Amino acid sequence: MNSVILQLAAKYLRWLLISFAVLALLRGHNNPGGGFIGGLMAGLAIVYKGFAFNAFQVKEKLLKRPERYMGLGLFLILLSFIPSVFAGKPLMTGIWITVPVPFFSGIKLGTPFLFDIGVFFTVIGVTLLFVFSLTQKK
Amino acid sequence: MITFVALPILLPFIFIISLLVFRSDRLAGWLGVFGSGLLILLSGYLFILVQKHGVIALQMGGWEAPFGITLVVDFLSAIMLVVAALIVFSIAIYALRFLPKTIRLNRFFIFFFGLTMGLNGAFVTGDVFNLFVWFEVMLMSSFVLITLGRTKEQLEGGIKYMSLNLIGSLLFLAGVGLLYGKTGTLNMAHLAEILKNDNQAILMNTSAVLFFVAFGIKAAVFPLYFWLPASYHTPNITISSLFAGLLTKVGVYTFIRFFTLFFVHDQQFWHQLLLITAGFTMVAGGMAAAAHYETRRILSYHIISQIGYMIMGLGIFTPLAIAGAIFFTIHNMIAKTNTFLVAGMIAKARGTFELKEVGGLFKQSPFLAILFMVPAFALAGVPPISGFFAKFILIKAGLENGNYVITAVAILTGMLTLYSMIKIWNEAFLKAQPANEYASTPFKKLKFAEYFPSVLLGATSILMGLFAAYLFDFTMNAANQLIDPSLYIETVLKG
Amino acid sequence: MDKIIISIFILAGSFFILVAAIGLLRFKDLYARLHAGTKAPSFGILLLLIGVSIYFNTPVVYIKSLFIIVFIYLTAPLGAHAIAKSFDNKGKNKKQ
Amino acid sequence: MVYILLVFLSASLLIFILPGWLKKQKAILLSFVQFAAFIYFLSHVSEITSYHSKSIFIEWIPQLGLNLEFMLDGLSMVFALLVTGIGALVFLYAKDYMKSYAGTDKFFFYLMLFSGAMLGLVLSGNLIQLFIFWELTSFISFFLISFFHEKESARKAAFQSLYITGFGGLSMLAGIVLLGSVVDSYSFSDWLSNANAIKESNLYLPGLLLILAGIFTKSAQFPFHFWLPGAMQAPAPVSSYLHSATMVKAGIFLLARLSPVLGGTPEWTYIISLTGVLTMLTGSYFAITQTDLKGILAFTTINALGVLVLLLGINTTESIKAAMLFLFIHAFYKATLFMVAGLIEKKTGTRELRQLGGLIKYMPLTFVIAFLALLSMAGLPPLLGFLGKELIYEAKVQSPGIASMILILGVTSNIFMVAVSLYFARKVFLGKPGNFPKQPNERGAAFLIGPGVLALLSLVLGLSPGKLGSAVIKPALSAVLGEVAEVKLKIWHGFNQVFFLSMLTIILGFLLYVAMLKKDKLLIYWKKINDVVFAVQLDEVFAWVMDKFVAVSKLKTKTVQHGYHRLYILTIIVFTSLLLWFQVFVTRSWNFDIPFTLRPFYISGLALVIILASAVSAVSRSRIVTIISMGVAGYGISLIFLYYSAVDLAITQILVETLTLVMFMAILQKLPRFAVLSSKKTRLRDFLIALGFGSVMTILALKAVNVNLNRSISDFYLENSYLKAFGENVVNVILVDFRALDTLGEVTVLTIAAVGVYLLLSKPKSRKL
Amino acid sequence: MNDSISTTVLLIAFSLLLAALILAFTRLLKGPSINDRIAAMDVISIVVMGFILVYSVLINNAMYFDIPIVISLISFIGTVAVSTYLKHKNG
C-alpha cells in the first residue's frame, strides 16, 4: 500500500516494534517473552516496513536476507552448545557467567540465553520468508 | 564420549546451517556426501559403543531423567542409526547424478539433512514429546522434498501425503498429552517404570490407540496407508528412494519401541490387533503391487506389504519374533532403497517408469540386471541374501508360537512379492524392447556415481545374508533388550 | 479512595469499549464505523490502563502502560486509515 | 565336500574373467571340473558303507538352528554321482550345442551354479540348508528356462515353473519349521534320532503335508506336473540335465531322505502312493498324444517321477531298492534321450514328430544310442531298464494292502511306456525321410559323447549290475531305510510272476504300438477324447488363475485406493473412533469426581464464543467468515490459556493465530470461492462421524483430567528454575534449558518450512529452485 | 499493593466487555465488506486487551501486562497487512 501516512509512521513504528521485540527477548528468561515471541515481533516489524513501502513487490535484496537471518540464528544456537562441551559437561548444559555491572548485583549471562537469541534470529528469518513468499506478486 | 550420542542430530544440523550459508551447488554436493559419510562413521562408532555398554544415555543439558530430555542409544537404535546412515550416504551420492536440473542440489541437501536430522532424532530420543518434535522435523522435510520440482503430480501427491500424515501427527500429539495427563512424565523409561507398577495400566489403552493410529499412519499399515501409494511415485526417484527406505520404517521403529517398552499391558488385545493389521497390510500391499505396471508404484505398494511383516513380528511378540521384525526392517530398508535406486537407473536408461514401455535391458546391460537382481531377490526372500533370513526368522517365530494364520498369510504374501519382482524382471529386463518412442533412446553406460550406491547397498544385502549370524545375534540382543527393558530403564533413570 | 478511583477508571474504560462495539454495530457505513471503532476503544483502553496502573502502582507497570498507550495512540488511527484507504467504496468490493 | 561346492561356485564365476582363448574351451573346463568331482565321489564310494557316512559341520547361525552340515551317505552318494557324472557329460554336450547362441557365458554360469546348488542340496544335512539350496535350484532353473528370454513362451514357462516350485518351496519351509519346532532342531540327524517324537506330534500331519507340497511341486507330481512340459522351452542341455538327474529329482531325494523320519505311517503311504500313481498315469497317458519330441520326453519324465514317488510311498525294502535303481535307469536314458532330441532339433531344425522320419539314414550313430535308451525306457532286456522294471513289479507285488490295484495301474502305465518308446524310435528314425527344414548330418562327434556314454552305461550296467548294486544301491538303501539291507542285482530272476508281468507288458505294449502306427486315426480319436475329457489344461488353469488374481487385485486396489481424499480421511477417522470407543467401552467403569460448574461465567462465555465461532466456521459458505471465525476461536483458546496461567503460551497463540490469519488473507483473494459440493446426506454423515470422534475425545479428555497428576517433574522445574537455571519464567527456562532439544527441533521445522514455502512459491522465471 | 478492588466492580467490567465482545463479533460475522470485519477485529482485540487488564487486577498479578502490548502490536500489523493486501488487490 502506498500510503504516505503509513510510510511516515513506519520510521517510528519499526524501531518501536523492534525495541519491543528485543525487550521481549531479553526479559524472556524472567518475564513473559523469549526468543520465539521476540523473533516473531521483530519479524513482523520488518514485514510492516515491507508492507508500507513497496506493496508486496519485494526486492531481491529483501529475499536474500531471511536466509541469512536463519543461518545466523541456527549458528548461534549451535554456538551455545559449544561451551558445555569444553566444560566437559553433557551437551546443552547451561554455562553461566556473571558480568559485573555497576549499581546492580551483576547480570547473569549464559548459554541458554545465547540459545534464545539464536531462536530469535531464526524466527525473524522464518517470518520474513513466510510473509514475503506468500504475498509475492506474480 | 557420551556426547557422541547427540551427534546424529547435531551433525545434520551443522550441515543445514552450512548449506543455508554457502549457497553454491557444487559445494552442496560435496557437503552432502561428506556429511552423510561422517554420519556413517559416527553411527558406526555408536554401534561399537553400544556393543560395549549395552545402553548408553545422554542426559541433555545435564538435567537428570526424567526431568530433562534423555537421548538413549540401545541396540535397536544403534542398528537403525547405522542402517539409516548407510542409506542416507548412498542417496547422497545418487542424488548427485539423478536429481533433475530443476532442483538445486543446495536446496535438496538442506531438506535431505533435515530429514536425516529428524530421523536420527527419532531413533535416539528417549522422550515421547521429543519424538513428536523429531517426527515433525522429518515430516516437514519430507513435505518439502515431495513437492520439490513442483509438477502437478507432485503437488497432488504432496497434498495427500501431507494431509494424511498431519492427521497422524495430531493424533500423536493428543496421545502425548493424554499420556502426560495420566502419568505426569514424558520420559519413556520413566513411563515404563510407572506403568509397570500400575494396576490401572489398562486405562492407557485409549492413549495407546491414538499412538497406534498415529504410528500406523506413518508406518502405512492397512486401513491407514492411503497416502503412500498416492504420493511415493510422484517425486524424483532420488527422493522416492529416500522415502522408501526410511520414512515408514520410523513408524515401525516407534511401534516397536512403544509397544515393547511401555504399552505392554493388555497384550492380548494389542497383539491381536497388530496381527490382524499386519495380515491385511501384507495382502493389500502385495495384491496392489501385482496389479500395477509402473515400477515405482509396484515398489511403493511393496513397501506397504512388507511393513506387514514387521508389524507381524511385533504382534507375535516373542523375542525371536521381535528379532525377526528388526532383522526384517533392516533388510527391507536396504533392499527397498536399492530397488528404487535401480528403478531410477532403469528409468534413466529408457526415460520411463512404465514397464510396458521398456525392455531388453538384460541384453544391453547385464550389470544393471545384477544390480536389480540382488535387491529384488533379497525382497523376494531368495536365499542366501538377507531377505530369506528375515522371512525365515519371522516364519519360525510365527509357527513356533502357534500363529498359524498370520504365518500362512506371510508365506502367501511372499509369493505375491515374488510375482511382482518377476514381473519387473520379465518386463524390464527379459522382454525385448517394444518398438515405441523410448526404444530409440541410446543406452548410456552407467557412471560410477550412478551405480555405486546400488552396489554398496547390494553388497550390504548379500553380506547381511552371509554373515546373518552376527546380525541375528545383534537383533536378538536388541529383542531381548526390548522384551526386558530393565537395563534401558536403569541406564536412563540412574545413569 | 484509591479503590473508588480505580473502580471508576475501570468501569469507564469498559464502558467506552462497549460504546465502541455498539457504535460498530449501529453505524451504517464503513467510515462511520471506523469513527466509532477508532476513538472510543482507544480511549477506553487508556482509561483502563490508568486504572490498572494505579492499582498495581509499580514503576514497571507504569512504564508498560505508557508504552501501550503510546503505541495504541500511534497505531489506532493508522489502522483506521489503512482500513479506510483500502476500502473500495465504488461498490465493487461491497460484498466480501 | 565343501571345497567341491566352492570350486563349483568359483568355476562358475571364473567364466566371466577367463582369457579369450580359454573362454572358447570353457565347457570343456567345466566338464572337467564336474568330472573331477565325479571321480572324487567315486573314490569315496568304498568308504560309504551302510552305516558309515562322512559329515562336515560348519557353524553358521546356530541360534536359529541353521548350520552348514554336509553329509555324504549312501543316498547322497547316489545323487552326487548322478549330478556330477551326468553334469560332466551334459557340459560336454552343451559345448557344441550352445555354440550358435549368444550369451553362452551366462548360460554356463547358470548351469554350473545350478549343478553346484543341486550338489549342495543332496549333501545337506540340515533341512534349512537343504531348503536354501532347493530354492536356489528353483531360481537358477528360472534363468535357465528363460534363457531364450525374448520369446514370450519361454518367459511364461520360466515364471510358471518358478512360481509353482517356489510356492512349494515356501510351504516346505513352513513344514520344516513346523516339524523342526517339535525337536527344536533342523539337523537331519536330530530328526532321525527323534523320528518317533515327530511322528507322534500333532504337528506331524500338517508338517508332512506342507513338506509334501514342496516335494510334489518340485518333482512335478499331479496336479502340479504341468510346469514340466512348459519348461521344455529351455535349451536341450538344460532339459537333459534338469529333468533327468537334478531339478526334478530333488523332490525324490528329499522324499527318500525323509522317509526314515516321516515314513511308515498310513498318511505317508496313502498320500504319497496315491499321488505317485496318479502322476504315473498322467505322464504315460499324455505321453502318447504328444507330437513334440521334447513333449514326449517331458511326459515320460512325469511318468517316471510318478513311479519313483509311488515306490517311495510304498516304503518297503523292495520298493526303495527299486526306486534307487530306477533313479539310475531313468537318469541314464532320459539324459540320453533329451540330448538326442536336442541333437535332432539342432540338425534338422524341428522336433515335431510329423516332420521327422528316416533319420537313421543321416544319423546312424545317433539312432543306435537313442535306440538303446529307448529300450531301456521301455524296460526291455538286456538293458538296465528291464532290471528296474522287474524290481518295480516285485515291489508292487509285495506292497501291502492295495497291491493289486497298484499293480494293474503300474502295468498299464508301463504298457504305454513301451508303446511310446517304440513309437518314438519308429517315427523319428525309421520310415521315410520327413521334410526337414535343414538337411541333417552327424558331424561333430562331441555331440555324441554324452548320450553315447550314458547309453552304453545303460547297457553295460544292465548286463552286469552286481557292482552297482553292492557298492552304490546298498548304502543308499540302508540310508533310506535306516538299517542295513542287502542288495543283489542280477538280470535273470527266473520264471516267476514278475517275469510274466514283464512279458505281458512288453507284448501289450507292442500291440499298442502297432495299433498306433497302423491307425493314425486311433491317435486322433485319442486326442479328441482327451480334448473332451481333459478339456481343462492345467497350465491354462494356472494362467487363468493368475490373470483372475491380477484382475481381482486391480479391482481391489481401485476400490481401496479410490483417490477420494476425504474418504481416506473418513476411513482413518472412523477406524480411530471405533478403536477408541471400543476401549472406552471396555474401561467404562471409572469414577468421575469433577463437579460440573459454569463458574467463572466469563470462561463459560468464552467457551460459548469458541463453540459458536467454530460452528459458524464449519457451516459458513463465506470464506471470510469461515476464516475469521476460525481466528476468533483461536483467540478464544488463547484466552483460555491465559486464564489458566499460561502467559507465554497465550502470547504465542495470539501471535501465531494472527500470522496465520494474515497468511490466509494473503492467499484468499487468489483462490476460488467455496462451492456447495456435497449433498445434505453427505454432510449429515460427515457430521455424525465427526461428532462420534469429537465426543470420544471429550471422554478421553475427561478421563485424563480425572487422574490426579503426579507432579514430581513440574515441581522439579518450579523448584530449580531459578536456583539452577537462573530464570524466573519457568516456561521459558523449560524451552531454552530443560528441554532445549525440543526447541532445537522446533526451530529446524520452522526453517525447513520457510525455505520450503519459498521454494514452492518462488517465481517461475527462476526455473532453478 | 492496595487492598483489593471489590469483585463486583470487576464483574461489571467483565460484563460490559463481554457485551462489547458479542456485539463486535456480530459485526464481524455480518460484514458486509472485509474492511468492516477488520474494523470489528480491531475492536475485538481492544476488548480482549481490556479483558486481560481487568483479569490481571482480579488475580492481582502484573505478569499479564505484557500481553496487551503484544496484542496491540499484532492487531495493528494484521490490520495493515490485510488492508494493504486488499488495496493491492483492488487498486
Place this chain on the structure above:
Amino acid sequence: MKILKKTYYLLAFCLFYLFKLVQSNIYIAWDILTPGKQSNPAFVEVPVILNSDTGLLMFSNLLSMTPGTLSLDISRDKKTMLVHVLYYSDEEQIQNGLKEMQQKIKRITG
C-alpha cells in the same frame, strides 16, 4: 531556550489533545447511545501547511482521534489531505479548526 519553548508547546499540545480526546469520546458515545441519526458524512480536502514528516504524522493521527474526522489519504506531494467528516455542517468551520490544529503542531515540530 528553543527546547524549553518546544517542550512547553508540547505539553500544551498534549493537554489540548487530551481535552479533544475526552470531548470526542463523549461526543461519539452520546451519538452512539442516543437513538436517531445525526450524522451527515462528507469528504473534505484539507490543505496541509506542515512540512515535517513527524508533524504530518501527528496531524493525521490527531485528526483521526478528534470528533467526527478521519484522515483518509495524503496526496503524494504531501500538500493536501483527504478527510472524512462525520458531522458535516460548515466547510469553513472545519477547515479553520484543522488549520488551527496544524499550527499548534507546527509550533512543536517546526
Place this chain on the structure above:
Amino acid sequence: MEIILAIVVGLLYTVGVYLLLRRSILKFIIGLIFMSNATNLLVFLSAGLVPGSPAFVQAGSGSSAPLADPLPQALVLTAIVIGLGIVVFTLALKYKFFETTGTDDLDQLKKTDN
C-alpha cells in the same frame, strides 16, 4: 470447568473433522487448524488446570500457592510453533496447487492413485 473445556475440545474436534471431510482444500486446511487447536487444548487440559498463578518463580521465595504446571505449556507452545510452520506450508502448497491446476476440489485429486 474441566467438563466444559472438555466439551469444547470435543466440539473443536468435531468441527475439525467435519471440515477435514469437505471437498475444498481450503476447508480442509481450516479443519486441520481446528484439529490442531483442539489437540493443543487437550494437551493443556489433560495436565490439569490451575487458574491465575502463572509459573513464575521469584528469587529465593519458595512458592506458597501451587503454581501452574509449566511443562504442558512448554509442550503446547512448541506444538503451536510447529503447527504454524506446517499450516503455512500447507497454505503455500494449496495455493501453488490451485495456481497449477485451477481447482480447489479435493475430488479432482485422483490422478496419482491407481
